[in-house]
Amino acid sequence: MEGIGYFIDAVMTYPFLQNALIAGVLVGIVCGVVGCFIILRGMALMGEAISHAVLPGVVIAYMLGASFFIGAVITGVLTALGIGYISQNSRIKDDSAIGILLTGTFAFGIVLVTTIGSTSVDVWHILFGNVLAVSRSDLWMTLGITIGVLILIFVFYKQLLLSTFDPTMAKAIGLPTRLIHYMLMFILSLVTVASLNTVGIILVVAMLITPGATAYLLTDRLPVMLTLSAVFGVTSAVVGVYYSYIYDVATGASIVIVATLLFTLAFLFSPKQGVFVRWFRRMTTSKA
Amino acid sequence: MTSSVKVDHLSVSYHGEMALDNITFEAPTQELIGIIGPNGAGKSTLIKAIMGMVPKNQGDIKVFDQSVSRMRQKIAYVPQRSMIDFDFPVLVEDVVVMGRYPHLKWWQRPSKKDRDKALECLEQVGMEDFRRRQIGELSGGQQQRVFIARALVQESDLLFLDEPFAGIDLSSEQIIINLLRKIRNQGKTLFVVHHDLSKVEEYFDSLMLLNQRLVGFGAQEDVFKPQLISEAYNGNIATLHSEDGDGQMVVVK
Numbered sequence: 001m002e003g004i005g006y007f008i009d010a011v012m013t014y015p016f017l018q019n020a021l022i023a024g025v026l027v028g029i030v031c032g033v034v035g036c037f038i039i040l041r042g043m044a045l046m047g048e049a050i051s052h053a054v055l056p057g058v059v060i061a062y063m064l065g066a067s068f069f070i071g072a073v074i075t076g077v078l079t080a081l082g083i084g085y086i087s088q089n090s091r092i093k094d095d096s097a098i099g100i101l102l103t104g105t106f107a108f109g110i111v112l113v114t115t116i117g118s119t120s121v122d123v124w125h126i127l128f129g130n131v132l133a134v135s136r137s138d139l140w141m142t143l144g145i146t147i148g149v150l151i152l153i154f155v156f157y158k159q160l161l162l163s164t165f166d167p168t169m170a171k172a173i174g175l176p177t178r179l180i181h182y183m184l185m186f187i188l189s190l191v192t193v194a195s196l197n198t199v200g201i202i203l204v205v206a207m208l209i210t211p212g213a214t215a216y217l218l219t220d221r222l223p224v225m226l227t228l229s230a231v232f233g234v235t236s237a238v239v240g241v242y243y244s245y246i247y248d249v250a251t252g253a254s255i256v257i258v259a260t261l262l263f264t265l266a267f268l269f270s271p272k273q274g275v276f277v278r279w280f281r282r283m284t285t286s287k288a
Numbered sequence: 289m290t291s292s293v294k295v296d297h298l299s300v301s302y303h304g305e306m307a308l309d310n311i312t313f314e315a316p317t318q319e320l321i322g323i324i325g326p327n328g329a330g331k332s333t334l335i336k337a338i339m340g341m342v343p344k345n346q347g348d349i350k351v352f353d354q355s356v357s358r359m360r361q362k363i364a365y366v367p368q369r370s371m372i373d374f375d376f377p378v379l380v381e382d383v384v385v386m387g388r389y390p391h392l393k394w395w396q397r398p399s400k401k402d403r404d405k406a407l408e409c410l411e412q413v414g415m416e417d418f419r420r421r422q423i424g425e426l427s428g429g430q431q432q433r434v435f436i437a438r439a440l441v442q443e444s445d446l447l448f449l450d451e452p453f454a455g456i457d458l459s460s461e462q463i464i465i466n467l468l469r470k471i472r473n474q475g476k477t478l479f480v481v482h483h484d485l486s487k488v489e490e491y492f493d494s495l496m497l498l499n500q501r502l503v504g505f506g507a508q509e510d511v512f513k514p515q516l517i518s519e520a521y522n523g524n525i526a527t528l529h530s531e532d533g534d535g536q537m538v539v540v541k
Binding site: 040155158159161162164165166168169171172173174216219220221222224225 | 336339341357360361363365367371372373376377378379382383386389390392394395397398422
């Protein structure tokens with residue numbers, strides 16, 4: 001594997017590659033951990049909606065010269081509130097409400113980008129990431145979001161676990177389940193901003209769902225699932241950046257492909273859940 | 289302490305439709321109380337209203353003569369099994385420890401003592417050998433016992449069980465009803481939402497017949513009467529008389 005030696009040399013030489021790798025690792029960890037709760041609460045589509053809804057916020061923030069971070073959180077949380085409001089106050093069900101606002105907010109973002117002219121803001125980079133252009137300040141922001149979100153999840157782990165596993169008991173003992181829901185939406189917006197450069201808006205949901213789903217197939221304990229998910233997120237990021245550099249392909253997509261391959265392996269060969277393993281077990285027991 | 293739950297003129301509506309209409313009752317303590325009624329009678333809604341989980345249109349609810357918000361620690365809830373995702377990555381002992389959460393401050397983690405208490409309660413329901421199993425690996429009856437252990441570890445005086453016998457085989461049902469009796473004999477009050485009339489006389493001390501309004505409430509033998517059941521089930525029953533003219537049988541259509 002001379003590619004690896006070549007890659008390590010390049011990492012030593014070029015700061016942009018170092019930044020790319022650090023950003024990838026951070027995003028892998030934070031998305032992996034948050035994603036577990038998204039999966040267990042059945043909110044994958046919600047994750048997709050929030051990540052798309054971040055686009056207009058980012059563009060408006062850019063136009064006003066404000067931080068991406070603030071714009072993204074505002075439109076992300078507003079969209080989450082909007083989805084809840086529509087499904088509670090009409091006969092429209094949750095998934096349709098999500099579909100409407102996901103596309104609506106995203107289209108609004110695209111209109112804004114095309115209005116201000118594509119020379120000033122690179123749509124391609126926001127949508128698909130540009131991990132090789134991660135600046136020092138981007139890195140600090142990603143680090144800040146990662147640490148902040150991990151602390152939130154660590155402190156409120158007990159509340160998150162109960163409201164995810166048994167929302168009725170959570171309500172019965174007086175946990176603010178609605179507040180917990182919107183806190184997760186807030187976290188989703190933050191995580192999307194942190195992932196903008198690495199995988200971009202379109203693919204961030206893969207970083208949230210795929211490593212968590214892979215881990216879900218391999219364990220029966222939430223703490224183990226959270227750890228494994230973060231490990232798979234980091235592995236996908238590092239291996240993805242490697243292939244992207246060696247073969248000169250889009251980094252975000254390369255990372256997501258690695259994550260998907262890891263999922264496929266778990267899907268086939270997980271000791272308890274693996275399709276292939278279960279098939280093999282059936283074959284051997286029916287012969288015996 | 290004279291009453292466990294006191295409900296005064298309670299009305300609840302969902303999406304503009306009346307779910308509970310002007311309910312008033314006072315329930316005794318240290319009893320197994322059955323809540324019976326047809327589908328859509330508002331049985332689950334009633335226990336959720338008592339626990340303060342659904343907004344009420346009007347009415348007043350007291351638990352052990354206090355408002356519910358001050359008594360949350362004292363109330364335990366055993367969910368309908370269909371409400372739980374049994375693929376969830378959680379072990380039996382982790383589920384039981386959740387019963388300690390109401391006793392913990394918001395930043396606290398369950399301590400060794402909390403874990404020991406959880407284990408004791410698992411022993412009480414005879415599930416200690418399964419403590420390291422994932423919750424979905426158990427049978428329906430075993431899952432139900434684990435959730436009862438979770439209610440026990442909460443050390444509450446009032447328990448609400450939503451359809452604990454739904455989808456459970458007969459021998460598990462026996463184990464569970466014996467467990468509920470044991471809990472009652474420890475001095476606790478249990479409300480059990482139940483949809484099957486066949487074992488009512490054997491299981492409950494008091495009975496509540498519900499069909500959006502309160503059709504009857506009182507000692508089981510006073511309430512479990514054909515005419516009251518017929519009223520609760522909107523007349524969808526048949527009454528059969530035994531040959532000696534003494535016994536009656538009620539069949540719900």
